Amino acid sequence: MGNETEISALLERLREGSPEAHAELFGRLHGELQRIADALFRRQPAGHTLEPTALVSEAWLRMAGSARAYNDRAHFLAVAARAMRQVLVNHGRDRAALKRGGGRARQRLTVIQPVAHEGDPAARGAEVDLLALDEALDRLRRLDPRQAQIAELRFFSGLSTREVAEVLGVSTRTVELDWKMAKDQLARWLAETGAAPD
Numbered sequence: 001m002g003n004e005t006e007i008s009a010l011l012e013r014l015r016e017g018s019p020e021a022h023a024e025l026f027g028r029l030h031g032e033l034q035r036i037a038d039a040l041f042r043r044q045p046a047g048h049t050l051e052p053t054a055l056v057s058e059a060w061l062r063m064a065g066s067a068r069a070y071n072d073r074a075h076f077l078a079v080a081a082r083a084m085r086q087v088l089v090n091h092g093r094d095r096a097a098l099k100r101g102g103g104r105a106r107q108r109l110t111v112i113q114p115v116a117h118e119g120d121p122a123a124r125g126a127e128v129d130l131l132a133l134d135e136a137l138d139r140l141r142r143l144d145p146r147q148a149q150i151a152e153l154r155f156f157s158g159l160s161t162r163e164v165a166e167v168l169g170v171s172t173r174t175v176e177l178d179w180k181m182a183k184d185q186l187a188r189w190l191a192e193t194g195a196a197p198d
Contacts, residue, residue, distance in 0.1 A: 003028075007073045015069045025076065026060050033059070033080055036157055050091050059083035074163040081157030089134045129193070136189040140182060147182040150175055 007028060013021035026033075037052035037059075062083045070076040133155070141148035146168065153164045161179070165172045 004073065007076075011070055011072065011076070022064050025070075026064075029073065029076060029080075030056070032077060036077070036081060037084060039158060050088070055084055055087055058087040062086065072166065074159060074167045077157050077163075078153050078159060078167045081159075082152060085134070085152065085156050088130060092130045129190070132190055132193045133186075136186050136193075139189060140185060143185075144178075144182075146170070147178045147185070150178045151182040151186060154179060 007025070010021050010025045010028065014025060033056045034052065037055045041052045041055075059080050060083075063079060068079065070079065137148055137152055140151060149168060150164055153159045153167065159167065161172050161175050164179075165175045168175070
């Protein structure tokens with residue numbers, strides 16, 4: 001993990017328009033981004049055509065092309081996790097389009113679920129249908145944007161409750177309550193599509 005003072009200085013330089021700051025920030029946080037990508041691919045089926053390193057690179061390219069400012073390390077990682085999700089979803093859709101008949105092929109993805117309590121089965125990584133999860137998150141975003149943000153941050157970046165609260169500017173209790181409601185709603189929708197975690 002990068003030194004927080006150095007990260008803060010890079011974020012300030014980025015806000016001031018330094019073209020080098022984004023690359024330096026990426027370099028400082030590359031280990032954390034790689035950890036997120038590795039966790040996403042840990043239980044992927046053999047022969048997956050996208051590698052974790054490529055996922056990190058694609059996410060960085062998406063982020064470098066935007067003029068977005070980041071509040072802090074957690075916010076940067078949250079945006080990176082969203083970029084990784086978009087890359088994975090686009091990759092899954094492209095693969096499905098190449099399949100005979102253009103039908104949607106189910107692609108399984110292991111999502112990060114941070115350990116809240118040792119032995120909590122809900123805290124372990126679970127496999128879900130990537131495109132179904134993306135659709136469920138979009139559906140949740142229309143219903144409750146904050147719950148969708150929390151779910152995305154927890155599933156794809158593995159940020160802690162405290163880090164999610166910092167990114168969103170809400171209390172940890174709000175994150176806990178919204179996370180519980182979001183998990184319940186997403187589980188119902190994924191079960192309806194047959195894409196619930198194994």
